[in-house]
Amino acid sequence: MNEKKWLHLLKTNKQYWFPIIFLSVLSLLALLAPILPIDPNSTDVTQMSSPPSMSHIFGTDEVGRDYFIRVIYGGRISLLVGILAMLASTLIGTIVGIVSGYFGGWIxxxxxxxxxxxxxxxxxxxxxxxxxxxxxGLVTIILVIGCFSWMNIARLIRAETLSVRQREYVVYAKFIGEKHEKIIMKHIFPAVLPTLIVAATGSISSAIMTESALSFLGVGIQPPTASWGSLLQNAQASLQNAPYMAILPGLFIIITVYSFNGLGNYLRELTSVEG
Known part of the structure; x- marks a missing residue:
């Protein structure tokens, strides 16, 4: 990829800076959370439901746990679910889309x-x-979301494959007797990869939203593991005296989904420029 093109796109479209910076900082915090000197499960009954302050920048929850580290650990789980579910749905959707578009017919x-x-x-x-x-649990949520959110990706990849298989170099490869597996890996997959990358970023935000909804309903991530959805569910009982417990994870969900969508838009423009 030409460095000047992606840098020029960032300079001329400054709205892409925020999603990239936010996701970078969030990912860094999620990775470094285990080495931060704050225990997410350490309680302090003298600081129960304390509002944000210098000592607890996000306040504390109903049992005195630091809410900043709880939100960061919740982000680790939500991002993990989003990325792994994306990988599962992308893998299934890509295989189905390429096989369907390439072979056609009854398949x-x-x-x-x-x-x-x-x-x-x-x-x-x-x-x-x-x-x-x-x-x-975590594994169930990842498998369920990943295995039942691949249909749109399959449609996109199939449409791209139908177009690519008509190109001269693919027709020639078939004519000279190259194996189907080699044609798919050498010609089809590289051609559909830009579309796949854009679709994958969108599926991450969808997976995060789904996980949050399921955890909020009580059928997702189970205690003591925290995710943004489970933090929202737990905050229902404290809305009057500690509204920040619902506002903060809610904002993180909204901003993260917005950022992944913005990243997808950036990649879409970048791939169109590269094309």
Missing amino acids: DSLFMRLVDILSSIPWLVLVIVLSVLLKP
Whole structure:
């Protein structure tokens, strides 16, 4: 990738600086959280539900735990769910989309009917049902979100593959008898990669929103592990005397989703410039 192009795009579109800086700082804090000198589970009954102050910049929760570190640890879980669920949904969607678009025929029809069926079901309801049936927890949430959020990616990749397979170099590769696997890895996948990268950033924000909703409903991340959704659920009982307990994780969810969407828009413009 030409360095001048991505730097020029940042200079001419300053709205992309905030998402990139915010996500960088958030990711750094999430990575460094274990070495920060604050215990997320340390309680102090003398500081219960204390408002933000110099000693506790985000205040404390109902049992006196530092809320800043609780939010950071919650961000670790939410980001982890978002990234791993994205990887799962991207892997499934890419395989289905490329295979369906490349081979066509009955394979395409079969995969697209499966996509239509899954897309017709309100998938948040489906995720909630599966989360209830399975043992609630981090692994379950990642698997459930990842395995039932790949349909839009599959459609996008299929459409790109249908276009790429008509190009002369792909037609020639088929004509000279190259194996399908080699054509897909050498010609198809690199061509659909820019679209895939943009779609992946959007799926991270969707996964974070879904995890937050499930944890808020009590079928997601379970105590003592904290996520932004579980912090919101826990804050319901303290809305009157400690509203910051709901406001802070809510703001982090909103800003993080906005930032990932902004990053997706930046990558979309960058790939169009590169093209």
